[in-house]
Amino acid sequence: MKARFLALPLLLTQLFFSCQQPTESATLTTEDKESTESLSDEELLTEVQRNTFQYFWDGAEPTSGLARERIHLDGDYPENDQNVITTGASGFGVMAVLVGIERGFITREEGFQRLQQMVNYLEKADRFHGAWPHWMQGETGKVKPFGQKDNGGDLVETAFLVQGLLTVRQYFANGNEQEKAFAAQIDKLWREVEWDWYRNGNQNVLYWHWSPEYAWEMNFPVSGYNECLVMYVLAAASPTHTIPAEVYHEGWARSGGIKANAEQYGHLIELDHNGNKGSVGPLFWAHYSYLGLDPRSLKDRYADYWRHNVSHTLIHRDYCVDNPKSFKGYGEDAWGLTSSYSPGGYAGHSPQHDLGVISPTAALSSYPYAPEESMKVIRHLYEDLGDKVWGKYGFFDAYSEQENWYPQRYLGIDQGPIVVMIENGRSGMLWDLFMSAPEVQAGLKKLGFESPQIKE
Template sequence: MKLTFQILLIISITSGLNCTSNAQDFEVIKLAPPIKKGLSDNQLLDVVQKQTFQYFWDGAEPVSGLARERYHVDGVYPENDKNIIATGASGFGLMSILVGIDRKFITKKEGYNRLNKGLSFLAKAERFHGVWPHWMLPSGKPKAFGKNDDAGDLVETSFLAQALLCVRQYYANGNTEEKALAKKADELWKGIEWNFYRKNNENVLYWHWSPTAGWKMNFAITGYNECLITYVLAACSPTHGVPAEVYHQGWAKNGAINTNISLYDHPIKLKHNVVGEGVGPLFWAQYSYLGLNPKGLKDKYANYWEENRNQALINYDYAIANPKGFKGYGKNSWGLTASYSVKGYAAHNPQEDEGVISPTAALSSYPYTPKESMQVIRYLYEKLGDKVWGKYGFYDAYSETEKWFPERYIGIDQGPIVVMIENGRTGLLWNLFMSAPEVKTGLTKLGFESLAIK
């Protein structure tokens, strides 16, 4: 399957990055804070958000101030893979910094300085018709993600673009300095040439383009997976937008995106790009919705709040049923998504379960399943403790069956924890993104109903 290839390509070409900082403005945290039992839910959420936020603060790549692809506590990395900047994770990191400012993990000035540093880097980095690559080096040059995937990555760019809109809206009414930062975010957003990635005006968007390989990857983006935000932003762009037909014919495949199944008594109306009838990794219910508010979001294909909540509840009920008998599965340990795995990296889901729980899956589902997600947070923090808790929050994945507790992080998994918990608590990023005038216009153009555009 095309999407599985895109995800699992990581297995053979990446293993991680060293996160030691050599810049004075990057505080180095040597150890994880001690476990404190008996915290209230709000206190525990504060602790988890603050510590996970540090991945994008203390752990950022020092030249750019943006997110590293990954960080390994054990210091074991492949050669030349120590300073990779991840475009999608950087978008999640920019949104996390807004959370950090609002929750006073950092000062307003510190947050502004870091955001300005990151956006200045992005403005100088090499782009391909306005689109950033999947990975960048501190020089601003791309680092190939795979063969023929050495330049523009529209999906990773869309994850970054939703953050740019949030930054713009956050600072739009600020002082002179802050308005200049908002203007910089606006210029970067408006420079993305979404329409170019239609490949000669086809009514579908393509994931990649390279000046050396052209359209050789030939990866059309079709639903349903994590890429709804790509089509929404392409329709929203006031400078390089695409017509509604691209969404309906390309993403929705003229209605073939729909299905009608029920898993553990939870209906699913969108046909996930997985083998057979099932649901994909839980990040499909998260990455597109860090800024795009699924509450009240509907079009002729789905009610997106119900779809996302049902996907999370399917994971919850699946873990309780535990058909494969994995140790630890249950109401306190659930959530399958793409993450490290015992045998490398895998896009875990109920159809492809290897006994590995990824904390980001349940934690980033907090808006959909606050009670069920809190059960996981408390179990990980109070029961598994230091096995899964480190200086940047909970490690990426674990398996009680295999007694496997690697002390490693992946940026694109850490970011949604900070952002989605905040959305569940205050709606901060949802409110910022949905306040953008072009978002309201674009959603209306595509036939969406939303609380933000009523």
Template structure:
């Protein structure tokens, strides 16, 4: 049994209690399955041959007649029952509509809704978000799809394009899923085996993967015209997750150890030193077999890329010198600043956002495995920096100088996400009235109670508009009536990874336990005392 599994038996029982206490199944024969939560019921049923749609009907306890809730084409429906009340006893009936217009009953099911504790609510949100990487993964590769649009609208026809960085984030969710019993250990191993086998054969450029890959073939999909080769940062996000898997399987079965060995080989084949352009002074983000170094994007702090230098310094085969970190990332000390906003200080100069900090993903992406608690070097206390960054972002939304609808202590969080007109890097000073759930939820380690207020508001007051089969949708704007039923892997991945770190520290324990990482941090003069 994995050494982390026993520590989470309590949380497994909590989730099991939700599942058993809030759901009653009348008979095993009914093909309709129902699970009740605080404000919604999830219904599933098998697809019926010849059906063009399905009707969902409900009857409250004590009522004689069913009333229709919805007509859908899917075989999963989430019924938000705020209008019916709390702590309900409901009976659902699902009917299939044929092409000819006739209807036939599939089955009925009884279910309870029940008030949830804070821990149960967090557990539910984490579980739903985990499903993006488990149920929503691209089937051939096992990797995370770049995006999932429940509306079925994919303008670039990229529904099977997978993301390396987003997969790395989601790996922490899959590990949490094993630990919490949402999937079995054998199921988890099978998924990681598929993923690693795919990555072995997929396009790599000096051991480094591109940002996007075609899930069916493993061939590169260009992120932009000249970004058709190695993406060092996205590959760092991926390897941050893979090394956690390697550590998780350290004392595993023969199959699990074989997965760990393959990961170790992929890690050793990454040529971090190639991405210095032959110098000693910085890492560079991109290299293309067609355009070489033309993008010429040095990694200079501070933004989301800290983990890239940690891994590059830690490589057992292709390391970069400490000078690359101190001269490049830290700009020979120029990374430091002394600014204050809303009473909170920042000691790192956030690129392009020096006064109030960048989008909140900068406090998340490098820290799914890298534990910021007690992490310090000559430039910053990373826990305090990330906490203050989060509190400034929150304070900006509460201050709400632009009077955006809905903003407040229970609705804050600006980061990069879908936006009303495309995609935007939302942050203080560049605020378009769009709240991105991942911003506050992924900040739960830094601001547990403040983030919980946002989670509760999103679920209890906006749930029917912002919560779907893979958790909270990517973005929302009450003033623009903007509630797209769309997900992005990088945002869902941060939620499930950082919530797990808040609850158990699982990702932090695994990644920080890797011996190379310990040595790499020492090499860069970091101290860590979590």
């Protein structure tokens, strides 16, 4: 979609810069490799989560504690970009902090203090009818335009942030008095998001953007299927600015037009991926809405979302094994295409747009859907490619063996799902927390969803 898949002008000007290849690092020594090969799967998963978590801990923007848009270990940033906060990745980051607490990377008190810093900042940051912008200047909380007309509220990025905040609220809701007060603080922010405003005059669809200067000129009504499902769920769930069910069924589901009945590599495709019947989009579509929204046995009149996400994942895996373009390095232990950096700049990778680039977040964040297949990728990256693809904050954003291209760069929106989705695959913790929110359950019921997480 807008930020991760479509080639918007801003991406051409601010994201699509050439990635200079750093000096190639040495891979693991024989002694190191023997040591890493002794790690059990559980130990290796924890190691990946621990290092990737540090993007949102040591790597956080200092004033806010929130997630930076990007961290480049080679130091080559776009102009004035080092402290830019990204709203969606910050939602992923607050969930990663909960993983850090539960996995013992930090203490509960340390995590609480950091999360309190974030929420205090978000209270004062720019909002537009309750919605935060896509980017903010870290030092001030003021909007940093994502494009000339994209200088106001971004409802999709806000939904990713609120998904994380509600998960945090549920985590602390029954804690001590200080934690209960913090949960109430989050609740106030959630209630202030005017989801219904973003219907743009009570249309039966939600719009991605609104600007105080350009109003609705971005003109981006959001229909599915893509990464935005959780936005509609949260809009229906809002206790203060809710939407009728028709907005979901007519806008998101296009009055049934979202349904598909196709196959690739023997896997059923139940949903029409942005008008591309019979094909699938980048793998982040199976991640962003499902960091909190539990896809296990989640169904509505359009799809079985667990089955759909498993199929989406396995199509990517089977495509890379098939490797019709004969790119070097693809196989059972190196698969997964999603929007990420590439040698020519940021690009939306998928089986329909394959540039020979593997993005580690694609397979790693798919761990719940295909744990054995994902684990093969983790071991290959960690043990075989080693320091070529592994650094201070976990696996780098993307690489290409075909192009001998190994940039030492990270994107927050790609790092967050690794920590969170691996945890969901291991314990289901974030799924259980988000789905325990009574408003979420009410919103899902309103839209006609079924889930074992929904209490009668």
